[in-house]
Amino acid sequence: MANILIVSGHTNLDDSVANKEILYRLKELLPDLEFDLLSELYPDYKIDVEKEQEKLKKADIIVLQYPIFWYSMPSLLEKWMEEVFQHGFSHGTTGDKLKGKKLIISFTTGAPEEAYTKEGRMAYTIEDFLNPIKATCKQCQMVYYGAVKTYGVSYQIRQEKSKEIKEKALKHAKELAEMLKEIKNDQ
Ligand SMILES: Cc1cc2nc3c(=O)[nH]c(=O)nc-3n(C[C@H](O)[C@H](O)[C@H](O)COP(=O)(O)O)c2cc1C
Structure with missing residues (x-):
């Protein structure tokens, strides 16, 4: 049975x-997942590196769940990666602890999908912004499995559109759960 670790990087x-809704629905859909809620474990941003490395070692599949902040990961998730993915652990000549593990990124954006084109408001496609994560996978010998994306759920519309946002989150959780089941069946 594959071990799946969901790392929540929302600040x-x-x-x-x-x-929040994606995580809640995912837990309902796949009860055996392990959740690593960084904002609850480390509200002070003081990450327990050894503990986090142990969780990663046990996982076969790692999912990074986060909102896009400034075209990238939120600061807490970025800090987690900077500190936990150490030379000699995840990369470098003797750093092979993440080798062969599958990585999925699962994220939400405020801007709508049509903004993420060369001609659009964001001036780049969403795939362009994912290049650093794909390069990280290569550097750490992980397998980049794919991304689950939900666009247009900005915090600015969360009051008046919370029902629509929750519906999109449920659809997102179902898509991610299907992807995870597919990998589990392949293993
Ligand atoms: C500091 C900050 C930076 C953001 N940067 C982006 C961005 O670069 N692109 C984008 O589409 N949305 C951006 N957003 C919107 C968030 O992605 C959006 O509010 C989030 O996905 C909603 O998820 P939540 O309800 O779980 O917070 C940003 C929001 C904040 C607070």
Whole structure:
């Protein structure tokens, strides 16, 4: 049985609609997942590197769940990666602890899908912004399995559109759960 670790990188889940709902629905859909809620474990941003490395070692599949902040990961998730993915652990000549593990990224954006084109408001496609993660996978000998994306769930519309956001989050969780089942069946 594959071990699946969901790392939640939202900086404040109390103030989230989309990511909170995705995590909640995912737990309902696949009860054996392990959840690593960084904002609850490390509200002070002081990451227990050894503990996090142990969780990663046990996992066969790692999912990074986060909202896009400034075209990238939120600061807490970025810090987690900077500290936990150490030379000699994840990369470098003797760093092979993540080798062969599958990585899925699962994220939400505020901007609508049509903004993420060369001609659109964001001036780049969403795939362009995923290149650093794909390069990280290569550097750490992980397998980049794919991304699950939900666009247009900005915090600015969370009051008046919370029902629509929750519906999108449920669809997102179902898509991610299907992807995880597919990998589990392949293993
Ligand atoms: C600091 C900050 C930066 C953001 N940067 C982006 C961005 O670069 N692109 C984008 O589409 N949305 C951006 N957003 C919108 C968030 O992605 C959106 O509010 C989030 O996905 C909603 O998820 P939540 O309800 O779980 O918080 C940003 C939001 C914040 C607070």
